[in-house]
Amino acid sequence: MSAGFEPRVVALVCNWCTYLGADxxxxxxxxxxxxxxxxxxxxxxxxxxxxxxxAFEGGADAVAVxxxxxxxxxxxxxxxxxxxxxxxxxxxxxxxxxxxERVHFAWISAAxxxxxxxxxxxxxxxxxxxxxxxxxxxxxxxxx
Amino acid sequence: xxxSTAAVQTLRDRCRSLLASGAVQVVIxxxxxxxxxxxxxxxxxxxxxxxxxxxxxxxQNLTTYLTRPEVAALGRVAVVVKxxxxxxxxxxxxxxxxxxxxxxxxxxxxxxxxxPVDPGCRACDVRMPRHSDDVIGEVENPPxxxxxRYAELDAFMQRPAPExxxxxxxxxxRCTRCYACRQVCPMxxxxxxxxxxxxxxxxxxxxxxxxxxxxxxxxxxxxxxxxVSCGACERACPAGIKLSxxxxxxxxxxxxxxxVRPGMDPGDDLLVGGYSTSDRxxxxx
Numbered sequence: 317m318s319a320g321f322e323p324r325v326v327a328l329v330c331n332w333c334t335y336l337g338a339d340x341x342x343x344x345x346x347x348x349x350x351x352x353x354x355x356x357x358x359x360x361x362x363x364x365x366x367x368x369x370x371a372f373e374g375g376a377d378a379v380a381v382x383x384x385x386x387x388x389x390x391x392x393x394x395x396x397x398x399x400x401x402x403x404x405x406x407x408x409x410x411x412x413x414x415x416x417e418r419v420h421f422a423w424i425s426a427a428x429x430x431x432x433x434x435x436x437x438x439x440x441x442x443x444x445x446x447x448x449x450x451x452x453x454x455x456x457x458x459x460x
Numbered sequence: 461x462x463x464s465t466a467a468v469q470t471l472r473d474r475c476r477s478l479l480a481s482g483a484v485q486v487v488i489x490x491x492x493x494x495x496x497x498x499x500x501x502x503x504x505x506x507x508x509x510x511x512x513x514x515x516x517x518x519x520q521n522l523t524t525y526l527t528r529p530e531v532a533a534l535g536r537v538a539v540v541v542k543x544x545x546x547x548x549x550x551x552x553x554x555x556x557x558x559x560x561x562x563x564x565x566x567x568x569x570x571x572x573x574x575x576p577v578d579p580g581c582r583a584c585d586v587r588m589p590r591h592s593d594d595v596i597g598e599v600e601n602p603p604x605x606x607x608x609r610y611a612e613l614d615a616f617m618q619r620p621a622p623e624x625x626x627x628x629x630x631x632x633x634r635c636t637r638c639y640a641c642r643q644v645c646p647m648x649x650x651x652x653x654x655x656x657x658x659x660x661x662x663x664x665x666x667x668x669x670x671x672x673x674x675x676x677x678x679x680x681x682x683x684x685x686x687x688v689s690c691g692a693c694e695r696a697c698p699a700g701i702k703l704s705x706x707x708x709x710x711x712x713x714x715x716x717x718x719x720v721r722p723g724m725d726p727g728d729d730l731l732v733g734g735y736s737t738s739d740r741x742x743x744x745x
């Protein structure tokens with residue numbers, strides 16, 4: 317792994333659960349890596365796969381998506397739609413040869429500040445082991 | 461037998477009577493002029509049906525015209541469909557893009573298009589239309605030597621992920637963003653495509669690798685649970701990019717996860733746009 321490499325993790329999170337979970341982690345003074353950049357969306361159902369692609373285009377080494385547990389969606393079914401879409405999206409990414417170890421999905425509720433801190437720590441450490449996502453970064457560099 | 465003189469004659473007779481009786485105002489079929497390859501033909505006059513043909517060169521999926529407002533303006537439409545095109549018509553109806561009651565489907569038996577036969581066609585098991593108003597001709601369906609439809613994808617997936625990524629970036633580097641794949645696809649019926657939107661600009665419009673990768677992911681994923689594997693996009697691609705591999709990976713996800721092959725059974729639910737509370741979630745932490 318390259319020396320001094322700090323992974324850039326983009327987290328696309330739902331406004332109602334995971335964003336508040338992250339807030340709770342903060343008010344509880346839980347420590348987690350500062351490598352994560354949180355992008356707040358109304359719902360996991362709003363998290364278009366294009367945003368995942370855009371995050372990688374913008375230099376992310378890993379992308380994490382997180383929202384309300386099944387049954388907890390503020391809009392009743394947004395997270396179910398997201399889950400259904402991701403069942404189809406992951407095999408496509410796999411066929412394209414995009415590293416699935418860099419694409420994460422978690423259900424984290426507003427009460428799960430601790431789970432958020434653990435999730436971010438795990439994702440960051442795993443990405444640190446994998447190293448920078450050079451395959452994608454090179455492609456973006458070549459397109460300048 | 462596909463393209464037999466008898467079948468073509470039956471096709472012409474049927475179209476003639478549909479036009480003459482006023483049941484439809486236009487027949488969309490394959491027409492030949494000046495001895496060239498057949499091309500999509502819009503026949504509005506019963507006297508002109510003799511230009512219609514059907515053989516292995518008739519590869520276009522004509523259902524793509526059914527969602528165009530300028531075609532709808534012609535009046536009631538009859539369209540010549542192969543088994544795969546018919547699957548597209550089923551999907552269009554399911555997505556409220558087509559009123560089956562006013563569109564007449566003339567199904568034709570098809571043993572595969574292209575010479576040599578398109579690899580996708582070798583694995584085809586819808587050689588005989590099943591939901592059309594007419595069925596013209598007869599072929600064995602599926603034939604005894606039908607190929608495994610996922611064999612090509614299986615072979616590709618044997619290669620390690622970085623090699624797959626390198627393969628696609630090399631393929632996509634030839635993409636000029638002509639959008640021919642989108643234009644011929646019956647499932648790409650959006651009046652305004654996300655590719656043409658610039659407020660906000662979601663996908664880079666330049667034909668460099670970054671933009672084309674985002675475009676190709678979008679094109680492929682917008683087919684999730686909807687692509688009927690007719691292969692029109694791949695045949696339309698002037699750069700010869702193997703788009704069917706991406707479509708196949710979505711087709712396999714649909715079949716393995718939900719037991720659905722889009723357009724095969726009109727009773728199936730739409731996969732994307734719907735959900736089930738019991739969907740698998742092994743990949744979610």
